[in-house]
Amino acid sequence: MDFNYSEEQVLLRESIGKFLQKNYSFEQRRAIIQGREGMNAAVWDGFASMGLHGIPVPEEFGGFGGSGLDVMLVMEAFGRALVVEPYLSSTIMAGYTIALGGSDAQRSILLPRIADGSMKFAFGHGEPGTRYELNQVATTARQENGMWVINGAKSVMMHGGLADLLIVSARTSGEVDSPGGISLFFVNPAESGVTGREYPTYDGMRAAEVGFDNVTISPESIIGVLDDGYALLEAVTDRGIAAVCAEAVGCMDALKDATLDYLKTRQQFGMPIGKFQALQHRLVDMLIQTEQARSMAMLAAVKVDAPDTTERRRCLAAAKELVGRAGRFVGQQAIQLHGGMGMTDELAVGHYVKRLAAIETMFGDGDLQVDRFTSSQVEVAETPLRKPARKWKNLV
Amino acid sequence: MDLNYSPQELAFRDEVRSFVRSRLPHEISRKVLEHKRLGRDDYLVWQKLLHAQGWMAPNWPAQYGGAAWTAVQQHIFDEECAEAGAPRIIPFGVNMVGPVIIAFGSAWQKQHYLPRILSSEDWWCQGYSEPGAGSDLASLKTRAERRGEHYVVNGQKTWTTLAQHADMIFCLVRTASTGKRQEGISFLLVDMRTPGVNVRPIITLDGEHEVNEVWFEDVEVPVENLVGEEGRGWTYAKFLLAHERSGIAGVGASKRELRMLKYIASQEKRSGRPLIEDVRFRDRIARVEIDLMALEITNLRMLAAEREGRAPGAEVSMLKIRGTDIQQTLTELMMDAVGPYALPHLPDAWGDHWLGEHVGPEYAAPLAARYFNHRKVSIYGGSNEIQRNIVAQHILGL
Numbered sequence: 001m002d003f004n005y006s007e008e009q010v011l012l013r014e015s016i017g018k019f020l021q022k023n024y025s026f027e028q029r030r031a032i033i034q035g036r037e038g039m040n041a042a043v044w045d046g047f048a049s050m051g052l053h054g055i056p057v058p059e060e061f062g063g064f065g066g067s068g069l070d071v072m073l074v075m076e077a078f079g080r081a082l083v084v085e086p087y088l089s090s091t092i093m094a095g096y097t098i099a100l101g102g103s104d105a106q107r108s109i110l111l112p113r114i115a116d117g118s119m120k121f122a123f124g125h126g127e128p129g130t131r132y133e134l135n136q137v138a139t140t141a142r143q144e145n146g147m148w149v150i151n152g153a154k155s156v157m158m159h160g161g162l163a164d165l166l167i168v169s170a171r172t173s174g175e176v177d178s179p180g181g182i183s184l185f186f187v188n189p190a191e192s193g194v195t196g197r198e199y200p201t202y203d204g205m206r207a208a209e210v211g212f213d214n215v216t217i218s219p220e221s222i223i224g225v226l227d228d229g230y231a232l233l234e235a236v237t238d239r240g241i242a243a244v245c246a247e248a249v250g251c252m253d254a255l256k257d258a259t260l261d262y263l264k265t266r267q268q269f270g271m272p273i274g275k276f277q278a279l280q281h282r283l284v285d286m287l288i289q290t291e292q293a294r295s296m297a298m299l300a301a302v303k304v305d306a307p308d309t310t311e312r313r314r315c316l317a318a319a320k321e322l323v324g325r326a327g328r329f330v331g332q333q334a335i336q337l338h339g340g341m342g343m344t345d346e347l348a349v350g351h352y353v354k355r356l357a358a359i360e361t362m363f364g365d366g367d368l369q370v371d372r373f374t375s376s377q378v379e380v381a382e383t384p385l386r387k388p389a390r391k392w393k394n395l396v
Numbered sequence: 397m398d399l400n401y402s403p404q405e406l407a408f409r410d411e412v413r414s415f416v417r418s419r420l421p422h423e424i425s426r427k428v429l430e431h432k433r434l435g436r437d438d439y440l441v442w443q444k445l446l447h448a449q450g451w452m453a454p455n456w457p458a459q460y461g462g463a464a465w466t467a468v469q470q471h472i473f474d475e476e477c478a479e480a481g482a483p484r485i486i487p488f489g490v491n492m493v494g495p496v497i498i499a500f501g502s503a504w505q506k507q508h509y510l511p512r513i514l515s516s517e518d519w520w521c522q523g524y525s526e527p528g529a530g531s532d533l534a535s536l537k538t539r540a541e542r543r544g545e546h547y548v549v550n551g552q553k554t555w556t557t558l559a560q561h562a563d564m565i566f567c568l569v570r571t572a573s574t575g576k577r578q579e580g581i582s583f584l585l586v587d588m589r590t591p592g593v594n595v596r597p598i599i600t601l602d603g604e605h606e607v608n609e610v611w612f613e614d615v616e617v618p619v620e621n622l623v624g625e626e627g628r629g630w631t632y633a634k635f636l637l638a639h640e641r642s643g644i645a646g647v648g649a650s651k652r653e654l655r656m657l658k659y660i661a662s663q664e665k666r667s668g669r670p671l672i673e674d675v676r677f678r679d680r681i682a683r684v685e686i687d688l689m690a691l692e693i694t695n696l697r698m699l700a701a702e703r704e705g706r707a708p709g710a711e712v713s714m715l716k717i718r719g720t721d722i723q724q725t726l727t728e729l730m731m732d733a734v735g736p737y738a739l740p741h742l743p744d745a746w747g748d749h750w751l752g753e754h755v756g757p758e759y760a761a762p763l764a765a766r767y768f769n770h771r772k773v774s775i776y777g778g779s780n781e782i783q784r785n786i787v788a789q790h791i792l793g794l
Contacts, residue, residue, distance in 0.1 A: 280788035295693035318686040
């Protein structure tokens with residue numbers, strides 16, 4: 001049992017912290033969000049030079065084959081700084097899709113470009129009319145003259161507008177809600193028939209609605225095994241879940257610190273408001289929820305690498321459910337304890353709260369995670385009780 | 397980072413597990429698992445088995461007959477015992493007064509009391525709370541006046557758990573009423589058989605007799621029963637609190653109760669299907685199970701920190717708050733699971749030697765009483781509001 005980062009990981013965390021302190025103040029972030037691109041290329045390259053894009057990439061392809069814990073420490077720091085660059089969509093989601101499911105050719109061509117940050121990806125799975133279900137895919141891919149032809153639409157594709165290459169789930173056989181018959185494809189957004197509409201999201205990021213109208217792509221565009229993309233989709237989604245759990249912990253830590261600071265400095269009735277028990281207890285509950293969330297983010301970071309998929313699914317679902325719930329609680333309390341100031345755009349508080357709200361629904365809200373959790377129960381209800389006898393008798 | 401126990405710790409767990417499996421009497425574990433009432437002897441039988449194994453005092457130094465386990469080993473031991481349905485070890489002797497005597501007691505006190513705690517010859521209870529001193533413990537009024545070789549004690553303690561079985565009580569008493577209130581408090585060991593000590597039962601809302609009032613009327617206590625120095629009782633009490641933390645999160649017991657909840661929910665029906673398949677009920681179970689998973693890791697994180705030499709302080713309060721919330725939720729869910737069969741109130745049905753017929757399923761009989769009884773857990777041992785004050789003060793610096 002050891003809950004500490006390794007020495008190397010501590011050093012990495014320190015250098016990320018320093019980098020973000022210098023390049024990612026709240027004002028610098030605001031400028032990035034208001035810019036045309038919605039991201040900062042120099043910051044993105046800075047991540048590359050620290051090796052952050054190389055975490056999901058095996059060493060042979062220019063990365064360092066990091067673990068779930070490496071992702072955790074990066075995402076925690078990104079949560080604290082509210083980083084809006086497409087690290088989750090591109091480096092994590094696409095990086096792991098290619099590393100786990102890509103062909104040799106795809107891996108050798110694309111993984112080095114993930115690792116050096118020279119290509120950006122977006123991951124498109126959700127569709128209009130679905131929520132977060134992984135098995136619901138109406139977008140189709142059919143074979144025609146040796147090519148794949150894609151038709152359909154993907155909704156709220158994070159960072160879809162700035163991707164060089166999209167990863168898209170499509171149905172290659174089976175019913176619209178069948179886990180079998182789903183395949184993953186690379187689609188070049190410049191391909192004819194791809195339409196897109198980019199828009200900002202409330203958490204300072206960008207997303208896009210992307211349509212596919214008879215988009216014809218090469219046979220090498222398929223990722224992994226035909227009809228068998230569901231397992232890969234779920235594995236990559238779990239990578240995403242582990243990442244956002246850690247990011248949420250970073251957000252919660254920042255909110256807890258900001259709120260504590262506010263309670264110590266804000267004066268009312270001639271004393272700091274932190275002297276009032278009603279407010280103290282709210283902050284204590286924020287702290288408890290944050291620690292519970294941290295525990296689950298750790299569990300997620302460790303179990304995401306687990307070979308047993310049932311165990312992985314169960315733990316990742318549990319982590320996401322608890323972190324989502326904790327994040328909502330901590331966010332709401334932080335605004336309440338900041339009073340009117342918590343309502344302003346000027347303070348960072350609201351921005352953390354918005355990111356936490358986005359994370360809560362991303363990859364499936366609490367209800368969906370409870371479904372996943374209960375459907376992956378391994379233990380059977382056992383008891384040493386005798387079989388209960390149902391006896392009816394009038395009470396005298 | 398590694399969330400698993402070390403090979404040595406796993407070996408220790410196996411050793412504890414096989415001991416508990418082979419030695420814990422089935423009729424006792426059955427009572428615990430089925431929420432039946434435990435009698436004095438049930439506790440004593442188990443404690444004597446542990447004593448024979450040398451495991452009665454996990455946290456005492458070896459020189460006093462303790463097992464001298466690490467915090468992680470103690471945790472493993474607590475978990476294994478709780479999950480298997482062992483009765484809890486009555487904490488007042490071995491976990492509370494024992495460490496105080498070891499740290500501050502006289503040579504005579506150590507020699508006399510420690511072996512009797514280990515062998516369960518003395519059953520201890522705790523004389524802290526008073527009618528006018530609950531959360532504000534330092535306002536206690538029970539007086540001890542020095543008269544020659546005795547203290548003469550007058551006053552009243554309350555909420556004294558299982559005092560009806562006790563041979564000894566350790567008390568916080570007022571030996572001075574001048575100066576700072578905390579400085580006038582002393583730590584006194586009183587024989588329950590001394591003339592003038594009277595125990596009166598308090599029946600709680602579940603109909604059970606678990607707590608008592610203990611009255612002192614001109615009770616003569618030999619001065620050698622004063623622990624440490626007069627006026628230093630508050631310091632010893634705070635020291636004791638730091639030793640009370642073992643197992644405070646109750647993860648092992650909650651895992652056991654979660655299994656029982658799932659079992660009950662798999663037996664009960666809703667619309668002809670097992671209740672556990674009902675989405676609403678299933679979700680309530682899932683959410684408390686997830687909370688418990690998180691608490692288990694939080695608990696292990698704190699143990700690991702302790703092993704690295706960071707003494708646990710106010711973090712323990714967080715474990716108490718979350719742990720008791722979860723315990724209460726589990727009792728609620730079990731009661732809700734049996735629906736109308738929670739209502740029949742036949743207290744004998746969860747006692748020894750009940751030969752009557754149960755109304756509804758046997759497991760339903762004690763569930764409502766258990767739910768009502770467990771409202772206590774967020775009150776005792778420092779209410780959860782007091783725990784929040786502690787965290788606010790000592791972790792947050794408010």
